[in-house]
Amino acid sequence: MTNHDQDPAENGATHGADSSGHSPILSDGDSDIVLEARGVTKHFPVRRTVGDLVGRRHRTVHAVDDVSLRLRRGSVTALVGESGSGKSTVARLLSQLYPLTGGEIRLGGVPVKAGRGRSFRAYVKQVQLIFQDPFASLNPVHTVRYHLTRSLKIHGKQATEAEACELLERVQLLPPLQYLDKFPHELSGGQRQRVAIARALGADPKVLLADEPVSMLDVSIRLGVLNLLRDLKERLHLAILYITHDIASARYFADTTLVMYAGRIVEGGDSETVTQQPAHPYTQLLIASAPDPDRIVDEEDQEETGSGEPPSLISPPEGCRFHPRCPKAMERCRTELPPRFELDDGQWAACWLYEDRPVATTIPGASTTDAGTDAGTDGASTTEVAAK
Amino acid sequence: MTTGRPVLTISGLNVDYGTGPGAVHALRDIDLTLHRGEVLGLAGESGSGKSTLAYAVTRLLSPPGVITGGDVLYQPPQDGAAPVDLLALTPQELRAFRWQELSIVFQGAMNSLNPVHTVHSQLTDVLRAHRPDMKSPERTARAEELLTLVGISRDRLGAFPHQLSGGMRQRVMIAMALALEPEIVIMDEPTTALDVVMQRQILRKLVALREELGFSVVFITHDISLLIEFSDRIAIMYGGRIVEEAGAAEIYRDPRHPYSDGLLHSFPALHGPRRELTGIPGSPPHLTAMPTGCAFHPRCGKAFDPCAEHVPVLAAPDGAADGEDERTVACWLHHAAPAPSAADPAPEPAGDTSPARSG
Numbered sequence: 041m042t043n044h045d046q047d048p049a050e051n052g053a054t055h056g057a058d059s060s061g062h063s064p065i066l067s068d069g070d071s072d073i074v075l076e077a078r079g080v081t082k083h084f085p086v087r088r089t090v091g092d093l094v095g096r097r098h099r100t101v102h103a104v105d106d107v108s109l110r111l112r113r114g115s116v117t118a119l120v121g122e123s124g125s126g127k128s129t130v131a132r133l134l135s136q137l138y139p140l141t142g143g144e145i146r147l148g149g150v151p152v153k154a155g156r157g158r159s160f161r162a163y164v165k166q167v168q169l170i171f172q173d174p175f176a177s178l179n180p181v182h183t184v185r186y187h188l189t190r191s192l193k194i195h196g197k198q199a200t201e202a203e204a205c206e207l208l209e210r211v212q213l214l215p216p217l218q219y220l221d222k223f224p225h226e227l228s229g230g231q232r233q234r235v236a237i238a239r240a241l242g243a244d245p246k247v248l249l250a251d252e253p254v255s256m257l258d259v260s261i262r263l264g265v266l267n268l269l270r271d272l273k274e275r276l277h278l279a280i281l282y283i284t285h286d287i288a289s290a291r292y293f294a295d296t297t298l299v300m301y302a303g304r305i306v307e308g309g310d311s312e313t314v315t316q317q318p319a320h321p322y323t324q325l326l327i328a329s330a331p332d333p334d335r336i337v338d339e340e341d342q343e344e345t346g347s348g349e350p351p352s353l354i355s356p357p358e359g360c361r362f363h364p365r366c367p368k369a370m371e372r373c374r375t376e377l378p379p380r381f382e383l384d385d386g387q388w389a390a391c392w393l394y395e396d397r398p399v400a401t402t403i404p405g406a407s408t409t410d411a412g413t414d415a416g417t418d419g420a421s422t423t424e425v426a427a428k
Numbered sequence: 429m430t431t432g433r434p435v436l437t438i439s440g441l442n443v444d445y446g447t448g449p450g451a452v453h454a455l456r457d458i459d460l461t462l463h464r465g466e467v468l469g470l471a472g473e474s475g476s477g478k479s480t481l482a483y484a485v486t487r488l489l490s491p492p493g494v495i496t497g498g499d500v501l502y503q504p505p506q507d508g509a510a511p512v513d514l515l516a517l518t519p520q521e522l523r524a525f526r527w528q529e530l531s532i533v534f535q536g537a538m539n540s541l542n543p544v545h546t547v548h549s550q551l552t553d554v555l556r557a558h559r560p561d562m563k564s565p566e567r568t569a570r571a572e573e574l575l576t577l578v579g580i581s582r583d584r585l586g587a588f589p590h591q592l593s594g595g596m597r598q599r600v601m602i603a604m605a606l607a608l609e610p611e612i613v614i615m616d617e618p619t620t621a622l623d624v625v626m627q628r629q630i631l632r633k634l635v636a637l638r639e640e641l642g643f644s645v646v647f648i649t650h651d652i653s654l655l656i657e658f659s660d661r662i663a664i665m666y667g668g669r670i671v672e673e674a675g676a677a678e679i680y681r682d683p684r685h686p687y688s689d690g691l692l693h694s695f696p697a698l699h700g701p702r703r704e705l706t707g708i709p710g711s712p713p714h715l716t717a718m719p720t721g722c723a724f725h726p727r728c729g730k731a732f733d734p735c736a737e738h739v740p741v742l743a744a745p746d747g748a749a750d751g752e753d754e755r756t757v758a759c760w761l762h763h764a765a766p767a768p769s770a771a772d773p774a775p776e777p778a779g780d781t782s783p784a785r786s787g
Contacts, residue, residue, distance in 0.1 A: 122623040228711040258473040259650050259694050263707030285623065292696030292705065315698060329624040330698055333656040333680050349593050349626065 074148060074279040075111040075134060075167060075247045080104060081142035082129055086354060101353045103129045105303045106143070111247055111279035116270065118282045118294030118311065120326070124350055126303040127283045131251045134281065135169040136160060148246075165195050168240035172252040174232035178224040184208070184235050185220045191242030207238040212268060230261035234268065241272070247279045248272075255284070266293045287326055291315040299323045302350050302361040308380075309387030319389035321366045360391065368393060432464030434503055435611055435644050436485070436530075437511075441498030443477075443484045445715070451494075452715045454480045456668050458498070459742060462612065464505070467638065467645040469659030469676065471652045471691065473712045477668040478648045479535065482616050485646075486532050487514060487522055502529065505611060527554055531605035535617040540601060541589040547575070547600055548585045554607045574603040579633055595626035602634065606641070614646045619654075631658050653695045656680045661754075664688050667713050667723030670742055674755035684745055684757040687724045722760070734760045 083100035086092075092099060104126040111117055121127045132138050134145060136154040144151045147166060154163040171177040178187060188207050189199040197203060201220070208216035211234040224232055233253060240248060250269065254262040270293060273280050282294050290297045290311055297311040299320065307320040318324045349365075351357050357364055363373040372392050381394035388400045443455035455477045462468050472478045483489040485500050500514040502525075517525060534540050542550060551571040555562055562570075572582040578599040580592075589597055598618065605613050615634075619627040635658060638645060647659055655662050656676045663673040664687065672685040683689040690708035710727040713719055719726050725735035744755065745762035 122625065230711050258712055259652075260473060260690060260708035261711055263694055263696075263705050264709070267706070288696045288698045291698060292702065312702065325625060327698060329628040331624075331651060331654040331657055332698055333653050334697075334699060349595060 071149075072112045072114075073110045074113050075281075076146040076149075077107055077109050077130070077134060077143065078146065079143035080107045080130070080133055080140055080145065082126075082133055082138060083141045099354055102303050102356050103353060104133065105356075107300075107303075107305055108143075109281075109298055109305070109308075111281055113246070113279050114273060114277040115296070116273055116280040116282050116294040118284060118290035118297045119300055119305075120284055120287050120290050120297060121300035122285060122326075122350055124302075124353070125300045126353075127300050128251050130300070131169060131249045131281065131283055134247075135167055135249055136163050137169075161194070164245075165243050166245050167247040167249065168243050168245040170233075170236055170240055170248060170250045170253050173256050174229055174236050175224075175256070177236050178232055180224055183221050183223055184227075187235060187239050188242055191239045195243040197242065197244070207242055208235075210241055210272070211235070211238045213238070228261075229257045230265055233257060233265055237265075237268070237272075241276075245278070247281070249281045249283070251283045252285070253282070254289070255286070262289075269293070286330075287315060287323075288330055299326065302356055303353055304361060304390070306362065306391070307387070307389045309383070310385060313385050313387045317387075319383055319387060319394065320362075320391045321368050321393075322362045323389075325365075432466060432644075434461045435464045435505075436462040436646075437499075437501045437503070438481075438485065439499050439501075441481070441484060441500065442496045443480055443489065444494050444496050446492045447494060453718070454493070454668050454715060455484065457742075458670060460663060460670065460673070462644050462646060464611075464644055465638070465642050466661065467635070467647055467659040469652075469655035469662040470646060470648040470665060471650065471655050471662060472665035473650055475667075475712050475715060476665040478665050479616055480668075481665070482532065482614050482646065482648055485514065486526065486530060486614065487517070488532070502612075504529070524558070527605075527610065528558055528608050529610055530612040530614065531608070531610045532614040532616065533601050533605050533618045535620065541597055543589050546586050546588055547571075547592070551575075551585075551600070551604055551607065554604060558608055570607070574607055575600070577606065577637065578603045579629070595622055595630065598622060598626075599630060599633070602630070606637065606643075609641060610643060612644050612646065614648070616648045617650070618647075620649065620651075627654075651695075652679075652691050664691065667718055668715065669723065669739075669758065670756075671724065671759070672755075672757045673742070674757075678755055684755070684762055685724075685759045686728045686730050686761070690727075722758075730761060732760070 082104040083102055086099040086101060088097075088099070091097075107130055109117065109119070119127045119130060129138070133140060136145070140153075144153075146152065147163065152163060154160045185201070185204055188204040192199040192203055204220060205216035208219055213219045213231060213234055219227070219231070219235075224235070227235065248269070253269070254265050257265060266289065269280060269282075272278055282290065284290055287297075294311045296309065297314040298305050298308040299314065299322065300306065301322045307314060307318070307323045314323065315327060318327050351361060351364065359375045360366070360373045360378050363369040366373065370392060376392070378390045378392045380388045380390050380400035381397040382388050382400045383394060383397060438458055438460040441455055441458040442453070444451040445454050446452055458481060460468075470478045470481065480489070480493065483493065484495055489495065495515060501511040502514055503509070503511050512525070514525070541547075548568065548571055551574060552567040555567045555570060568585075571585060575582050575585060580596055580599055580603075584592065584596070592600065602618070619630055622630070631654075634645070647655065649655060652662070652664075656679065659676050661673065662676050662679045663670050664679070664685065665671065666687050672679070672683065672688045674684075679688060680692065683692055687708070693705055694707045696705060708727055713723055713726075719736075721734070721736045721738055722728070722731070722740050725731040728735065738760070740758040740760050740763060742756050742758040743763065745757050746764060
């Protein structure tokens, strides 16, 4: 959290590199990592009451605490959590719509802190956000053509009809000419979301942040949009962050899955492993709660997996934030925050149940011990940029 | 669970939005029977008419919605009582009927509580209106009992809605719906706005209460995997018609209508092999531009000649075994196709000479 404060000069250098139109690519083996969050934290101030003023209290909502994740080229990462777990805040932090409270975001290995104006535009050219509600994210008084050509124009492409048609073809709105002059209200929900995706592709981004892209759509067309996103991932080698509350769709669509609870990521790993052998008690609760037709028979003899509601994030519980609801909570859970423990197959869980396992050090930001190595790579990559 | 007597019988219900040539047919020829003590699931996508059905049955349909035909009969639990025609009730009778015999929990019910009144005053309001001879302490006691029933501690009775979480507000709404121990509870997407963990808690609670109190539930949702788990029978709606109705397990194991099949394969499974899913091509029809014949035929992979011309009737599939008499399906794949000259088996409700009864 401190390394973010010490590098305003480095950020200046980064902006210089970014706004000149090319992004530095690291030569080491991790060049597949396009976007990375290291120990990202976001606290929102709470409006102060008279009592707060008298008591000189500054209360904050701990929306996101110490979130580290990596988005790789040509891969989908799912971020699963209940409403209020902070998953949408992560998307907004990664798209630089909110300033960070702590931690850093790295694009192509370089720390970035986009402000407004040119540096922000250079950033969003590479990282595009798709919103949940396609009924609200398209301007009702403009045609599809306007939405697409505007995106192309802003990001320095040729804003011709041919280019716009190509975008529509990419999202399988065929024939494109039929859709070009339609207004959003003439399109169905699925078609609108496809236009929103086409608009994001107009920037030719490296990263797509999809914040619940299908939850507002009719069930029969959700899969079509998910399959389209997967197809784009494969053809354009996009890195996609798929934010959802539906863990079954994460299993279907994502390569890796991260589970978020009350502002912290509690478990991560390969999607199949996380959904088939959930390690963290919260993930187990989430999976036990998901609707599952196969469960009709054994509904009776199911073990109780915990209940209750997520905690208030103004004063989150000490230690593990899940401990008040956890059926397996131990004394230690109430006081100490569990680090990430490595499990098999790249899976990890932040839970004291696995304290016999090694603490994960490969993921930066998970613990403070690797701050030194972080600083080292920081220096290296920034000099490289500065040299350019 | 389907052994109970019918408690609500809907036959030939038609609902239009607007009148005259521009009218939109939102519901067409709905036949549906709810048995005592049963959870009947109503599945469909947006625009399929499932909420309109709930509003029409409860006479809550507001203009331009018009009930243009059909009957909704309620059978009171007392032996020998005459069935009540819901569509013929006067406003006074209707006021007494609602909450007492039939209550409804709305979509987004979390927001249907009045923010400036406490839970206590909103829960006792129902009792005050319907049981005027009940004393105030009795009402409070009943309100406490109701809160405990849905798993909220009774000291939250004095709370305002904003002091409760979304799940608790939803449970208060369910408590209110159960206040007068109605025979029928209609739930219109009661848990869509909630998280899966809370959704499961509320539904388990509801199923337990149903077994305890013996009411019947009409459960409306788009999430068919949820319905299969929690309901006894499922009716699947598409384009304003019921396209298939059968036991929950039968729908899951052996869906007969291609749309039911597509809907079941639109939800990725949490367990079992990971397979490629396609969803259903195209998008649901708009009510103003409904396809001719079977409304699903433009999206159907199995459509053949009669589908585009003739509306299939909802009936038991051809060659049904005797044990299957409970299930019905509206698809030409399962019925003998009509002769080319045959008249449309389901005549349009247009030209209905009976005076339109507004909800």
